[in-house]
Amino acid sequence: MLAPSSIRLLESCKNICYRWRSTVAHLKYKTDLPLQSKTIGQLLEECAEKFSDRAAIIAREQRRQLTFPELLDEADRFAAGLRAIGLNYGDKVGIWAPNLIEWLIANVACTRTGLPVVALNPALQSREVEYCINKINVKCIICPAESKHYSFKSVLNQLLPDLEHADKWKLECSSLPSLEKVILISEDSLRGAFTYNDVMNMPDAQSVKSIRDYQKKVDIHSVMNIQFTSGTTGFPKAIPRTHFQTVNNSYFVGKRMMLNEKHHIFCWQVPNFHAFGLIVGTAGWHNGSTIVYPSIHYSPEKSLESINKERCTTLLGTPTMYVDLIREQSTRNEDISPDFALTGGAIASPQLVKDMQSVLNVKTVQSLYGLTESLAAFFSLPGESPSEVYTTVGHIVEHTEAKVVDSNKKTVDFGVPGELCLKGAAILDGYLGDDKKNEESFDEEGWFYTGDQFVMFENGYGNIVGRIKDMIIRGGENIYPKEIEDFLRSHPNILEVHVVGIPHKRLGEEVCACIETKDGSTISTEEVKIFCDKKLAYFKIPTMVRTMKDFPKTTSGKIQKYKLVEQVVREMNNNIV
The missing domain is CATH 3.40.50.980 (Rossmann fold)
Structure with a gap:
């Protein structure tokens, strides 16, 4: 049962969003809670005084x-x-x-x-x-x-x-x-x-x-x-974060995580250099949460061991990390029952969320949507309905303004896909030393263009359709890979799947599903087509399937889809007689 403070938070979040017109996908979270004027150093000093007997960090491998x-x-x-x-x-x-x-x-x-x-x-x-x-x-x-x-x-x-x-x-x-x-x-x-x-x-x-x-x-x-930035293509961009932005964004994230309700112990699977860790770690300092480093280098085996031995209440990880953890737990069946699992850094499918609840025995799964440029922009609310957990990336965060626009930069209606644009206290002021990128990413009104295909709803929730550059155009039809990925993950033998567009002379692009199965076996194109038949429009059904043992990814857990495309094209060329 939710505490009264959490019920009030849920009610206020769902009622305080300001919209410009009833049908236009443009929202701003207006709250009476003020922004805080303190540095990270001052925040930690307050935490040390208030929680003087608590462990701040447990580094298990370093003992x-x-x-x-x-x-x-x-x-x-x-x-x-x-x-x-x-x-x-x-x-x-x-x-x-x-x-x-x-x-x-x-x-x-x-x-x-x-x-x-x-x-x-x-x-x-x-x-x-x-x-x-x-x-x-x-x-x-x-x-x-x-x-x-x-x-x-x-x-x-x-x-x-x-x-x-x-x-x-x-x-x-x-x-x-x-x-x-x-x-x-x-x-x-x-x-x-x-x-x-x-x-x-x-x-x-x-x-x-x-x-x-x-x-x-x-x-x-x-x-x-x-x-x-992760640098999945080209050289990365430098993104500055101020004390003010980090303290305030992390404060509201902590409220959504209900960190004030009890002493939370984080199983820290994410790398320290990543924005995900920066925000959630700082959120813990508002409420005296303990961080557990399961290992120096990411290890699902050591993560599972730490969850058990340290009785971790809250798990942090990217979707890929949870896929690994679910595989490990399916074999070992450890006695664990975390209160929360927070997923971010990439898109989590509805099936993955269900597996986290059933296999990892997690009571509540929370989603965080944000970029290195924006920190947390959408985040789960306490007491969400199952449909909100499975189909959205959370609710717009306090002191954040969001809109969704079409290719002409005109705001679309609620429920219509477009590019997500953000303003707010936590949004970056600009990339360092990159005037060209700043001109591309910001308009004259200060809106930051995220590059994410997004759908926003009137109730303040939103969902990612995919990256604009990931969108597949097959014979003139726009195809969002995430929709196909989410559906294929419901197949009983599919562990992970990533859908990419492969160049095609006639159609422009063809749909290819790169799949890792749960038992390591292969899965045929025909099996996938039968599974999709009458469930997906014909043009969305993959005509190519590749069985994978591993996926190319950055160290922060993001899949490098351009490398998947290169790999498939290379295999196709090698098979040409």
């Missing part, structure tokens, strides 16, 4: 655990160390690492001393890291020396050939003119790099104390985090 006051103390010590090695307000610090506890400590340290954190994907190679550093003038890089099968040290040596002999106090490299410091999360030492412990042990008690006094000098509208 480390910190309470909120301990996290704050370690972060302030590291922050003072960063200042001691010459980093000053506004200097950009790249954290390039998997889910280590040091990632979290360094991140908090930077927010506490006015250093924007550049969240770098730990799978990046030298060319990509060089691009990111130079794109926004990163001054310091923090990374491990080695991790799993990846050598950060080797990549650093490619970027900085003189690192073994350089002066760690002032690196000089003509190809990386802004980079002056490297900090290794390692016991290994290099002449040209500080170790994490060097920085942690450098400050005295007075300089650590000064970090608390410094909080008033950190501007709430200053950049606290810079994230790069």
Whole structure:
């Protein structure tokens, strides 16, 4: 049963949306709840005072655990160390690492001393890291020396050939003119790099104390985090997030998650560099939630073990991660019953939601729709009906305005697909160093064009139809892959499916379903056609089927459909006699 506060939230969310005309897909969530004027550092300080006995982070693979006051103390010590090695307000610090506890400590340290954190994907190679550093003038890089099968040290040596002999106090490299410091999360030492412990042990008690006094000098509208888009095609774009945007968007997400109702323990499957983790992790700081890192690198086996051993109440993950977790639980049948599972980062099918409830024994599944550019724009409400859970990505978030437009930028009616456009407190102000992209993505009224095909309803809920660029045009018919994917996932033997358009001389594009089966067997085109017959319009039924063992994806779990197309086309060409 919902608590009275959650019932009030549900009722208010469904009644406070303002619409411009009764039929036009244009809504704004107007709320009496004010926006908060505080930094991330101040938020964590309040959390440490209020929840002083709670674990902030449990890093199972590292066998480390910190309470909120301990996290704050370690972060302030590291922050003072960063200042001691010459980093000053506004200097950009790249954290390039998997889910280590040091990632979290360094991140908090930077927010506490006015250093924007550049969240770098730990799978990046030298060319990509060089691009990111130079794109926004990163001054310091923090990374491990080695991790799993990846050598950060080797990549650093490619970027900085003189690192073994350089002066760690002032690196000089003509190809990386802004980079002056490297900090290794390692016991290994290099002449040209500080170790994490060097920085942690450098400050005295007075300089650590000064970090608390410094909080008033950190501007709430200053950049606290810079994230790069996943880069599924071409070089990624740099997206700045301010303290103000992050604190407020995460606050309303926390309310939707009902984090104030009890002590929540998060099973943290998502990578730290991803916007999903940024918002939900910060939401937990409003209410003293505990984060559990199941593993340094994503592992569904260790995630399932952590859910059981730590009695996690809330699961975080992309749809792909839940597919993996469901497969693992189907074999092991662990004694788990989480209160919530939050899915985001990609589209979850109705069948996947049902499997999460039945196989993972999750009481409530919540959806989050947002982009790195928008943070959370639509989010589930407490007490949603099954149809709202299965068929939408949630309800418009507080202090957010949304509309859906056609190809001529005219607002469509509710229930009609078009491109989703957003405004609001959490929407980015603009990409860094990319005037051309800003011109493409924003109009003269400040609307951000998401590139997502979206349907919005009068009740404030919405749903993704797909990416505009993913839309298949077959013989003049517009086909949205998500509709076909959702239907095919209801097949009893299909575990995961992604639909793409393959070039066709006559029709322009043909529909191809790339399928992973539950038992590893193959599935024929004819079987798929029979399953779809009289359930989908003839032009939507796949005429090509490929059985897959794995899908190309980014490390944040997003499927790279362009690579699927390349793979299928390559196979077709190889089969031509």
